[in-house]
Amino acid sequence: MAEAHQAVAFQFTITPEGIDLQLSYQALNQIYLSGVRSWKKRVSRMRNRLIKGVYPVSPSSWLFVVIAILVTMYMHSDPSMGLIAKIQQHLPLSLHSSLSSQGQNIVSALAFSTLLWLSLILVLRMCLKLLLSYHQWMFEKHGRISNMTKVWVTLVRLLSSRKPLLYSYQTSLPHLPVPAIKDTLRRYLESVRPLLTDEDFKRMTELAEKFESNLGNRLQRYLKLKALWATNYVSDWWEEYIYLRSRSPIMVNSNYYGMDFLYVTPTPVQAARAGNTITALLLYRRKLNREELNPSRVPGTVIPLCAAQCERMFNTTRTPGDESDVLQHWQDSEFVAVYHKGRYFRLWVYHAGRLLSPREIEYQIQRILDDISPSQPGEHNLGALTAGDRIPWSRMRKQYFSSGVNKRSLDAIEKAAFFVTLDDEDKGMKGDDPTGNLDRYAKSLLHGKCYDRWFDKSFSIVIFKNGKNGLNAEHSWADAPTVAHLWEYTLATDAFHLGYTEDGHCKGEVDRSLPQPQRLCWDIPSEVQTQVSSSLAVAQALADDVDCYVFPFRDFGKGQIKKLRVSPDAFIQIGLQLAYYRDRGGFCLTYEASMTRLFREGRTETVRSCSSESSAFVKGVENGETEEQCRCLFRLASDRHQTLYRMAMTGAGIDRHLFCLYVVSKYLGIESPFLKEVLSEPWRLSTSQTPVQQMELFDLKNHPDFISLGGGFGPVADDGYGVSYIIVGEDMINFHVSSKHSCSETDSHRFGAQISKALQDIMHLLSADCKTLSSSIGCVGHGSTQTEPKKRL
Incomplete structure (x- = not known):
């Protein structure tokens, strides 16, 4: 009970002699210190609101604008082109009676300076928002940046030169665009082509064309209407319904x-x-x-x-x-x-x-x-x-x-x-x-x-x-x-x-x-x-029912993969396709999580990693094609994967758009056979990379044993796999594989072994003959030299 007594700041009792008041100075001191901490936090929040509210300029820039306006006025120049005089005419009568003419001039100049400063903030913020809406830089060849992108980088650096707070950029981030429904349907059909027979693909194409010509455009109009007023047309529905x-x-x-x-x-x-x-x-x-x-x-x-x-x-x-x-x-x-x-x-x-x-x-x-x-x-x-x-x-x-x-x-x-x-x-x-x-x-x-x-x-x-x-x-x-x-x-x-x-x-x-x-x-x-x-x-x-298998892959890492001028993520994703084909004897709809945080309140988009190009490579390997032909097919698959990933990041994905169209159809009470079938397709291979974002915090040279294992998740489909991986340092990739014991067709340890073998086989294929590798790069055009975004700017 001692703690309970300490928590009481004061006690009093009524006696015949009067009121006996007892104060606990320790408790009062704790209350005072807690109050001080609370007020410090409030002041800090108010300060941060001001700083990020005027970003990309600083609060002190207001003083600079005021001084500049006053100096030009005293040099008998009117930078406001008559606006200061009009402001002075509309000052309250109380100010006219209490201030001299010079004082009224100063007050009017302060008001004009503040309005000019706020206008400058809005203009600069709009410029930064327009600049951040440019995403073509992601699709340019490594080492061949266009002049437009060079100018864009310079302008972004200029407008971002001030040290920002965590949330300073929020109001300058662009809104997620709504893709054209025609483009989304075309990309969807391309993604399912390797999974369907000719007959099923023809049926799905007819469903998509019928959806586009009838219901699709109507749903699209509602979605565009939402995008006009919503900060992000996907995120709130994604959070609620998923x-x-x-x-x-x-x-x-x-x-x-x-x-x-x-x-x-x-x-x-x-x-x-x-x-x-x-x-x-x-x-x-x-x-x-x-x-x-x-x-x-x-x-x-x-x-x-x-x-x-x-x-x-x-x-x-x-x-x-x-x-x-x-x-x-x-x-x-x-x-x-x-x-x-x-x-x-x-x-x-x-x-x-x-x-x-x-x-x-x-x-x-x-x-x-x-x-x-x-x-x-x-x-x-x-x-x-x-x-x-x-x-x-x-x-x-x-x-x-x-x-x-x-x-x-x-x-x-x-x-x-x-x-x-x-x-x-x-x-x-x-x-x-x-x-x-x-x-x-x-x-x-x-x-x-x-x-x-x-x-x-x-x-x-x-x-x-x-x-x-x-x-x-x-x-x-x-x-x-x-x-x-x-x-x-x-x-x-x-x-x-x-x-x-x-x-x-x-x-x-x-x-x-x-x-x-x-x-x-x-x-x-x-x-x-x-x-x-x-x-x-x-x-x-x-x-x-959950079958988990966690294993560190130590044969090689991103260091050796990058020497082959291949994206590590594309390398792993194609390896997963090869592993799944060997494990299950076919291909499946594959989910790879990509972020859309280039946009305000962005969350994720799906990269459909099973493409026609990756399927062609897997079949080439399994059907005994020549090594040179397999290398050529791999480069095509790698480039395609990189393009799909970048499109997902820049708002040109497939699944979130179709998901939102489906939500609109449910609100309208309309059934769409096309959307119903698309949204019911199982993701039998669900994958995600855990990014290492702060490598500067870990000194792997002096402390090589401090390697993170990353994390994982459960299987998405009852008959599928969940695969999470983290690329640690230059020489290790940690994998987390999950499935369900109740499915006789899946086994996490077996699939993990297939992943290891697939990665080894691809590495052996690409590094077998460096001269052959160099010559094979030319067969797929400029995309073969592309690397991940971090190597470009």
Whole structure:
């Protein structure tokens, strides 16, 4: 009870002698310091709003404009061409009576200067927006940049010369364009040609032509109307209909995971790893709130990417609904929610207005680990509600968690900065079975025990008993690159900046008067416990069905691939096509995620990696074509893939446009056989690359073992594969393969072996004869020398 008494700032009692007032100066001081911190944050937000509101100019430029106008006036010149005089005529009568003629002139000049300054901001912002709408640079040949692009780069650099805040570019980013329906249908038919027989392709062509001539143009007009007023014509519908309206479990089906270092665990002390990890995440949040993070850009260029997804990174949760879930975001929170052995805790990470040191957070985490109190009735498996179907969880939440002690405890979890699980198992690669251990590590991060993660939180951190860590992220609020940026910073800050003492503990001092972490209390009736058991059974069946295979590919990496003048991503994607053909004896609709963050509030677009060119290469290899012919086919396939990727990035993709047309048709109550068939096609091979965005944080030369494993996700189709990969350094590619045990035709380990063999075979083919390789480049034209965007500007 000592902590409870400390929390009371003052007490008074009425006695016969009068009122006896007792003040707790310690509590009052903490209230004062917390208030100071809150006001500092408000001032910082106001300052940032001003700075990014006037970007690409600076607030101080207003003074420069004012001085310039006043100087020209005193030189008996009128830069306003009579506008200052007109402003003076319309000044309020109170100013006319209280100010001299000279004073009125100055006030009018100030008003004109301010209007001129604001107009300059709007003009420069519009110019920057027009410049960022130019995307032809992505399609130019490496080393042969046009004069137009050179001028464009110079202008972008000039307008971006001021150091921007994180969100400075948001209002200058162009809106995502609506492609012409004719172009989208043509590209769609090209994408499905290698998957269909002649008869099926003819039928699909007829469906597409009928759709275009009848319903398509009508739906397109509605979509263009939306694009006129919406910031992004795709993102809100994508978030709602693809994520929030799904009623099936988000565990495995939607959430994804990120892993720790492959070879290194910075400390074996669980509490210490939690202390540094939590601190690093909160330091990132501080940078995020102050907008001190550099805006993301296309790698190696000055071209900014949309940062809107960062806004809901912390203090966010997905709350269930009967028809649709809702994303709730709070401005700030000074605590995290912690789960350990069936108990939930609220851990305050600020004390007296300051962030606790890593050592203090370790001290508080150790208190939770040492707590031997049992879980309350129904508390142990409560998290399974977030792992099962959404409708039962929604009904339980409304009926039993909307008031009283349950609401207060649920609020503590949902309003927390993020969720922390102190796992009671060891994970990682080390041991007698490193391959199996990696697979179990991945499965643990993907779904755990189905009740020891809070899958609704924007992200949950898992700290294992042996010091290994990882995260599980909810998908609706952001895509993997945003979370990957956070996780890169966290791992690097933990290992290289915060560090540990020789005995594996966090650095810093401890204030041992810190209040105990607060146990969350629950009143779980039997009806809720019954539903918890039901949700757990659903989630457990889903988790048991997932077949994960994680393996590092060490034969070569992007360094050797780039020596062949090939895009590493195209190399891997074509390798996946070859692996799938060998595994299943045919081709399938392939999903590769590409970002559209060149546009405001952009999220993703699909690159349909299975093209006619990639199929021709695979068939050439399998049918015994000559090596020279196969190399030529590979170059064509690589160039085609690069073109498809760039088109997706620049708003000329296929799937988001067709998806939005389908949504419009549903709003109008019109059935389209073409759209219905397109949207029901299964993605049997779903792939995604986890980008490494901050390599400067990792010194792989001096610390080569600090290699990230990346992350992965569950299979999209019941009879398909999910493949995630991360290209680390110059010599390694880490793969995460998932499928379902219930499908007899898929096997993650078998497919992983096929991926390794396919990559080796392609490398052997391309590097077998350098002279033949050089001559084969000429057979496919300029595209063969193209590399990824980061090598151009």
